[in-house]
Amino acid sequence: MTILYLVLPLALVFAGGAVAAFVWAVRSGQLDDVDTPPRRILFEDERVEPPR
Amino acid sequence: MAVVCQPSTRDAPCLHCSLPVPAGRLSRFCCAGCEVVHDAIAAHGLDQFYALRETAAPAHTTDHGYIELDDPAFHELHVRRLPGGQACTSFYLEDLRCGACVWLVERAPRCVPGVTAIRVDLGRSRADVTWDPQVTSLAAIARHLDRVGHPPHPYRGLEREALRRREDRALLIKLGVAGAAAGNLMLLAAALYAGMFGGMSLADTGFFRWASMCVAVPALGFAATPMFRTAIGALRAGRLHLDLPLSIGIVAGLVWGTANVLRGVGEIYFDSLAMLVFLLLVARWIVLRHQRRASTAAELLLSLTPSRAHRLDGGRAIDVPIEAIVPGDVVRVLAGEVVPVDGELIAGSSAFDLGLLTGESRPIDVGPGARAHAGTLNLAAAIEIRATAVGEATRVGKLVAGIAAMSAKAPIERLVDRVAGWFVVVVSSVAALTLLGWSVTSVALGAERAMAVLIVTCPCALALATPLAVSVALGRAARRGVLIKGADALERLATPGTLFVDKTGTLTAGKLAVVSWRGDLDAARLAAAAEAGSSHPIARALRAYAEPWGVATDVREELGRGIRAMVDGRAVLVGAPPWVRQRSRAQPTIEGWITELAERGETPIAIACDGVMIAVAGLADPIRPDAAAALHALDQLGWTVHLLSGDDVRVVHRVGAELDVPRARCHGAMSPEGKVAAVTAAREHGPVVMVGDGVNDAAAMAAASAGIAVSGAAEIAIEAADVYLRSPAIGEVVAIAAGAQATLATIRRNLRFSLAYNIVAGALAVTGVIHPLIAAVVMPLSSLTVLASSLRSRAFRS
Numbered sequence: 001m002t003i004l005y006l007v008l009p010l011a012l013v014f015a016g017g018a019v020a021a022f023v024w025a026v027r028s029g030q031l032d033d034v035d036t037p038p039r040r041i042l043f044e045d046e047r048v049e050p051p052r
Numbered sequence: 053m054a055v056v057c058q059p060s061t062r063d064a065p066c067l068h069c070s071l072p073v074p075a076g077r078l079s080r081f082c083c084a085g086c087e088v089v090h091d092a093i094a095a096h097g098l099d100q101f102y103a104l105r106e107t108a109a110p111a112h113t114t115d116h117g118y119i120e121l122d123d124p125a126f127h128e129l130h131v132r133r134l135p136g137g138q139a140c141t142s143f144y145l146e147d148l149r150c151g152a153c154v155w156l157v158e159r160a161p162r163c164v165p166g167v168t169a170i171r172v173d174l175g176r177s178r179a180d181v182t183w184d185p186q187v188t189s190l191a192a193i194a195r196h197l198d199r200v201g202h203p204p205h206p207y208r209g210l211e212r213e214a215l216r217r218r219e220d221r222a223l224l225i226k227l228g229v230a231g232a233a234a235g236n237l238m239l240l241a242a243a244l245y246a247g248m249f250g251g252m253s254l255a256d257t258g259f260f261r262w263a264s265m266c267v268a269v270p271a272l273g274f275a276a277t278p279m280f281r282t283a284i285g286a287l288r289a290g291r292l293h294l295d296l297p298l299s300i301g302i303v304a305g306l307v308w309g310t311a312n313v314l315r316g317v318g319e320i321y322f323d324s325l326a327m328l329v330f331l332l333l334v335a336r337w338i339v340l341r342h343q344r345r346a347s348t349a350a351e352l353l354l355s356l357t358p359s360r361a362h363r364l365d366g367g368r369a370i371d372v373p374i375e376a377i378v379p380g381d382v383v384r385v386l387a388g389e390v391v392p393v394d395g396e397l398i399a400g401s402s403a404f405d406l407g408l409l410t411g412e413s414r415p416i417d418v419g420p421g422a423r424a425h426a427g428t429l430n431l432a433a434a435i436e437i438r439a440t441a442v443g444e445a446t447r448v449g450k451l452v453a454g455i456a457a458m459s460a461k462a463p464i465e466r467l468v469d470r471v472a473g474w475f476v477v478v479v480s481s482v483a484a485l486t487l488l489g490w491s492v493t494s495v496a497l498g499a500e501r502a503m504a505v506l507i508v509t510c511p512c513a514l515a516l517a518t519p520l521a522v523s524v525a526l527g528r529a530a531r532r533g534v535l536i537k538g539a540d541a542l543e544r545l546a547t548p549g550t551l552f553v554d555k556t557g558t559l560t561a562g563k564l565a566v567v568s569w570r571g572d573l574d575a576a577r578l579a580a581a582a583e584a585g586s587s588h589p590i591a592r593a594l595r596a597y598a599e600p601w602g603v604a605t606d607v608r609e610e611l612g613r614g615i616r617a618m619v620d621g622r623a624v625l626v627g628a629p630p631w632v633r634q635r636s637r638a639q640p641t642i643e644g645w646i647t648e649l650a651e652r653g654e655t656p657i658a659i660a661c662d663g664v665m666i667a668v669a670g671l672a673d674p675i676r677p678d679a680a681a682a683l684h685a686l687d688q689l690g691w692t693v694h695l696l697s698g699d700d701v702r703v704v705h706r707v708g709a710e711l712d713v714p715r716a717r718c719h720g721a722m723s724p725e726g727k728v729a730a731v732t733a734a735r736e737h738g739p740v741v742m743v744g745d746g747v748n749d750a751a752a753m754a755a756a757s758a759g760i761a762v763s764g765a766a767e768i769a770i771e772a773a774d775v776y777l778r779s780p781a782i783g784e785v786v787a788i789a790a791g792a793q794a795t796l797a798t799i800r801r802n803l804r805f806s807l808a809y810n811i812v813a814g815a816l817a818v819t820g821v822i823h824p825l826i827a828a829v830v831m832p833l834s835s836l837t838v839l840a841s842s843l844r845s846r847a848f849r850s
Contacts (some may be wrong), residue, residue, distance in 0.1 A: 001256055008263055015236050022228040026221050035175040039151030040158075044100060 104152035118194035125376035142207035233271035234326035241323035268322035292473035301510025335519040342526035393439040400435035513806030513834035520842035528848035533778035541774035545792035548690030554744035555697035566597035570645040571667025577601035582617040636660035653703035727752035794847035809834035
């Protein structure tokens with residue numbers, strides 16, 4: 001079970017990374033509005049003329 | 053132009069609003085307004101709107117020009133300059149309801165050249181607009197938004213919102229940290245529990261315990277700071293708060309767990325503690341979101357009050373923002389508009405409705421030289437006013453400033469905090485007794501058991517009991533159109549006490565109508581014909597009462613007295629009795645009727661035909677049809693209802709008699725100060741709720757234990773109230789009172805459940821049969837019980 005001594009800290013580092021990503025997302029305002037974006041993904045994209 | 057769609061019997065619904073198209077209308081639309089909106093949408097190739105929308109309520113547009121948005125004074129206040137010459141501002145948009153509205157508004161750059169981007173925030177009804185001032189003007193953008201059915205209003209609460217956003221983000225980060233810690237600690241704990249049964253080397257166990265400690269102590273120390281802070285604050289203020297036993301439990305768990313990890317023996321409770329902190333923060337976050345929604349909706353209503361005035365510059369009226377008016381300016385106020393400044397009437401004559409300001413329901417006739425106050429409604433005709441005071445210097449402004457100071461209510465002692473007080477005492481004495489009792493055997497054992505008592509009785513479910521019950525109630529109430537601004541308003545409303553109801557606009561419609569008629573009924577139709585061209589409120593009431601009969605010619609209106617006209621060759625006089633009496637032959641029966649109506653608190657209007665008085669109309673503010681049932685239901689719930697009005701005593705007595713309110717509880721001719729005094733006096737005997745709509749009620753609302761503002765209330769009344777009703781139905785007040793009582797009943801049930809769990813867990817801890825595994829199962833289980841009990845609440849269930 002010696003592998004635990006490597007895997008467990010590694011797992012906690014990953015978890016720490018996830019928390020850091022969450023904190024960054026909150027600080028940059030991505031979770032300020034949780035009502036509009038889930039609707040916005042349903043909109044059709046604007047048609048863009050293909051470049052010649 | 054507000055679009056009103058008439059329902060009818062034809063099958064095909066309107067292409068835009070889906071209401072039935074009126075019979076006989078040769079169009080696919082129910083009205084011209086819908087056709088205009090549909091054309092505006094189609095002209096820009098935005099037809100996808102009709103596929104995306106979830107509701108099909110009638111669109112609402114105005115034909116306003118919005119030129120005041122291009123005034124430098126407005127830009128100074130509301131527009132930010134961006135590098136690169138772009139400008140940026142925020143609007144509140146009306147009627148933002150679903151994804152289709154978002155889509156339609158965000159396609160504005162395609163429709164208005166010069167608009168760089170529009171981002172909509174649906175929850176806050178807000179749109180951030182970025183545009184190039186060189187290419188287009190803000191007024192053009194506003195006109196476009198108006199045309200597609202979302203009239204824009206300046207967004208005034210930016211600073212307040214920045215503050216809220218900081219709070220929300222801080223809580224969300226703590227929530228995330230606590231959630232991550234809870235998840236990982238549970239994994240570690242699962243390994244430890246498995247090891248307990250399967251056999252695990254001492255070194256491995258120690259490693260897992262150390263890892264748990266390294267996660268738990270910093271993460272919980274950070275995430276639980278809001279609770280620690282409230283607990284310390286409450287201790288300093290000498291009050292009891294639920295966060296105190298919570299903090300004791302959390303700190304005891306962290307300290308004792310750390311000590312046990314360092315010693316290498318003894319139990320640790322990190323996983324249960326992390327779950328507890330996480331659940332508490334989730335509950336707080338949910339309640340906060342509900343409160344934010346209610347306050348956003350209330351603020352949107354505030355921004356609907358006029359922010360523009362028509363200023364006269366060299367004889368021409370131009371629209372400017374209200375902030376640009378200075379004393380000495382002359383403003384024009386059209387019929388149906390609110391007077392924006394304090395000043396002197398210099399041209400025109402009209403009638404004022406002082407209802408919002410004084411509670412007086414009868415219109416007051418005014419002519420040149422009269423004083424005009426900001427906040428009064430101009431009813432009859434366009435007038436010109438020279439401003440003497442603007443903004444905060446006006447009478448309303450001063451009143452508002454006074455109320456803002458009063459609105460800061462002392463926090464009430466919540467039920468759960470009272471329980472928490474007992475809880476702290478009981479738990480700490482049980483812990484002390486455990487320590488003493490077991491110390492007979494061994495001091496170490498005593499300390500171990502006492503700590504276990506402190507930790508396992510940490511009142512998680514107790515702390516969830518209130519927020520869960522309240523958030524269920526707030527959410528359901530908001531769906532019914534009842535906006536509750538604060539969670540503790542529900543608790544304030546739950547104990548029946550004295551309920552003061554304002555009369556004008558709350559129990560009554562707030563508009564004059566003919567309520568009784570004495571004499572020839574055909575005279576009503578003559579009177580309606582004579583008044584056909586007038587926009588005076590009395591004329592409107594007469595027209596609403598009877599169909600006009602014949603055409604009036606040679607109409608002469610004498611303001612404040614009456615009107616004379618020729619209707620089909622007959623000379624008709626309609627007006628105040630003394631004025632009509634001078635010009636016609638009096639009759640004893642008619643005189644009797646006039647006195648009778650006046651004594652009942654109605655406004656008598658005499659009608660004469662060819663020099664003979666033939667009829668009397670009694671005008672009054674009619675009582676809303678649901679008022680009597682509502683007051684009866686409130687009485688059943690245990691409230692003592694009082695009427696409180698600025699109106700004449702006789703009028704209040706008449707309304708009281710019709711609604712079965714004893715004369716002793718009808719208070720008339722009350723000034724705003726008098727209302728506050730009545731509320732303050734009643735507060736000595738118990739909770740007081742004030743229901744009203746006017747500026748004159750706002751101070752009383754702030755002074756009461758809870759204020760309820762009804763639909764159409766003045767800006768300051770919405771600010772001062774704890775609850776705002778979107779519908780004009782007074783019956784909703786009953787729903788609030790009943791809902792508050794049901795919520796408190798749910799809270800009580802939750803408290804009983806969670807206390808039962810704590811007694812069981814505490815007993816196990818004292819006897820020493822508790823184990824971290826049992827704690828890990830019992831704590832979430834108790835929280836789930838409380839959650840289920842909250843969802844079953846009867847509060848605001850329709």
